[in-house]
Amino acid sequence: MLDCYSELIEEKLKEVLTLKGAEYDILLEAMNYSASAGGKRIRPKLLIEFMRVSGGNPEYALNFAVALEMIHTYSLIHDDLPCMDNDDMRRGKPSCHKAFGESTALLAGDALLTESFSLAAKSDNIPTDRIVRALAQLSDLAGVNGMIGGQVIDLKYENDKAPLEVVLELYRLKTGALLKAAATIGCILAGADDVKIEKAGIIAEKIGLAFQIRDDILDIIGDEKTLGKPIGSDSESNKSTYVSIVGIEQAQADVENLTNEAIELLADFDNSDNLISFAKSMVLRQN
């Protein structure tokens, strides 16, 4: 879905992560390795499309879109490290620290995060007041009250069964925050009003929750090869997931309900057909 933006995104990522000098070869190689590991680019595509449906020029959103994907990539690299989830594989390939060593993986994550703000700040065709607001939104949703807050909750309940409300808060932060960043920043860059920006955030939170619950379902029923990680990797551990608490049927029904709620709210945006198709694709996705 939203594949019309794929080429733009891949080209920009490559441009940003071009090798700059012999000293940094290994760092940029590690950054490229993880950034080009075949992600679905959901966040940058959403950001660009929300820019478009809010009346902005999609191409002008490209720096922020790729910055968001870089932040997502850094979070995966650091999440896979031995002191975190200790995952050897990511998207069917050795994880960054397995391929490049822990110290390079740590720095590659740090560098992706740092360079993402540099790239976003250089959004030349966007008025500076919108850039500043979008940068604040990006860092807030990637920070303590956003994605990193989710990782803290994840660590806290590593060996404990989390109750449903904690699982929902975890999903809202760990997955939802960057999707909310995508939707709201697209609107901010286009100069949308506050009501639209807030609505976009609510839509993204619903899609994000549906996405994460579908992930839990795929973790149980999914095909190992399609998903690129061992089946049941969450359920083997003691971790609570939405599905382990409410059951698979209720979970799939909730994915559908959340998606329908998001689609209803999307009616307030012009030309939102692509976003509606995108939301619908969440419901039955296989990977």
Added chain:
Amino acid sequence: MLDCYSELIEEKLKEVLTLKGAEYDILLEAMNYSASAGGKRIRPKLLIEFMRVSGGNPEYALNFAVALEMIHTYSLIHDDLPCMDNDDMRRGKPSCHKAFGESTALLAGDALLTESFSLAAKSDNIPTDRIVRALAQLSDLAGVNGMIGGQVIDLKYENDKAPLEVVLELYRLKTGALLKAAATIGCILAGADDVKIEKAGIIAEKIGLAFQIRDDILDIIGDEKTLGKPIGSDSESNKSTYVSIVGIEQAQADVENLTNEAIELLADFDNSDNLISFAKSMVLRQN
């Protein structure tokens, strides 16, 4: 030196790192622990003073100043991790991962970096075009072609004697880059012209190099208690330092020359007495 800004900086840091909710307590505690570990606050003080000598209101530079200190703090936390320098002690206390565990230390570093951009973006009294330019400068000098580039060189020569030119490049990036950020961002926020901004960068690079060479000297002659880390920790390893290559007398002479060059350039800034005293204090500092 520049102690007039100490209270402002400490108050702002405390405000930013205030505990926000039970889930994040441990994370914010770790961030606070490292951020309040008794650093000299050289970078934020320099930034604020360059704002002042460029005609700006020092208080308006506070968000960027504290953001820069947060980036410095994150770099120390990640540098101390087992996969990097594996340092158990920092400024006379257990390092962050020794006190809080590796996963919390990793996330505390990530969070300090992320939140620094949020704080800087919220510099309410600064025109947005200057904020955007300063944010680009901050991320560039903290990134691949700045501080992180220095860490990559450091890792590369972990077990090899680096030649002098590599040692100088390492110092320029690992220490110099954030000092250059301090000086240039102070000027940018005040609306200084490009010539002034460039000159401030050169001054900071000279002070930074003097600072780092003086660090090497202290590492050999310093008193363990004063410095808060084991004496000779660099010379015990196989690492090249400026002092190990050119000798201690030449090194101290170079510290003085670099400082004098910086002081000469400072003559072009009005009211630069404090900065000149600050530069002079580098020459004979004991910690």
